[in-house]
Amino acid sequence: MTSLTKQNFSAASEDAINIQINHELQAAQVYLSLSAWAGHVNQALPGLEKFFRESAVEERGHAQKLIEYQNRRGGKVVLQTLQAPDSEWTSARNAIESTLQLEKDVNKGLLNLQKIAEENNDPQLCDFIETGYLEEQNESIKKLADLVNQLNRVGGDGLGLYLWDQNLLNQKTDNK
Numbered sequence: 001m002t003s004l005t006k007q008n009f010s011a012a013s014e015d016a017i018n019i020q021i022n023h024e025l026q027a028a029q030v031y032l033s034l035s036a037w038a039g040h041v042n043q044a045l046p047g048l049e050k051f052f053r054e055s056a057v058e059e060r061g062h063a064q065k066l067i068e069y070q071n072r073r074g075g076k077v078v079l080q081t082l083q084a085p086d087s088e089w090t091s092a093r094n095a096i097e098s099t100l101q102l103e104k105d106v107n108k109g110l111l112n113l114q115k116i117a118e119e120n121n122d123p124q125l126c127d128f129i130e131t132g133y134l135e136e137q138n139e140s141i142k143k144l145a146d147l148v149n150q151l152n153r154v155g156g157d158g159l160g161l162y163l164w165d166q167n168l169l170n171q172k173t174d175n176k
């Protein structure tokens with residue numbers, strides 16, 4: 001598709017951005033489901049519920065930023081169907097560990113997008129991904145890994161889990 005703003009912007013990059021938008025929206029979908037799970041009476045983990053809810057907002061923000069970027073470059077945003085996320089996790093530890101894998105998958109998508117931008121000699125897209133996404137993605141993975149380790153330290157159940165969750169509840173929000 002032609003557009004007035006398109007310059008040095010390959011079809012491969014355009015497609016890869018759309019794929020990444022989908023990864024980010026899928027991640028938001030999974031976080032929403034996790035948040036609902038954590039807030040269910042059987043779990044009653046308000047800290048984890050809040051943490052996952054904020055993560056969903058964050059992922060949606062990542063998708064929105066890519067949508068705006070795609071439009072700036074003259075590409076066309078094409079959204080795809082999202083998959084139904086899981087709705088059952090066996091424990092807080094299981095839930096948080098599953099997001100660690102999710103974020104690693106999102107990171108793989110970003111690295112792939114970066115590679116396509118490089119192969120197509122698009123320094124502007126490379127810079128956008130590097131400064132806007134890769135570092136932040138790394139921080140999220142570190143944060144999740146910290147949470148897993150902290151939960152393991154307190155035992156993952158009983159009073160330890162309660163305190164861990166309260167700590168999450170009282171943490172300041174830093175939505176990006």
Ligand SMILES: [Fe+2]
Binds near residue numbers: 024059
């Ligand atoms: Fe993201």
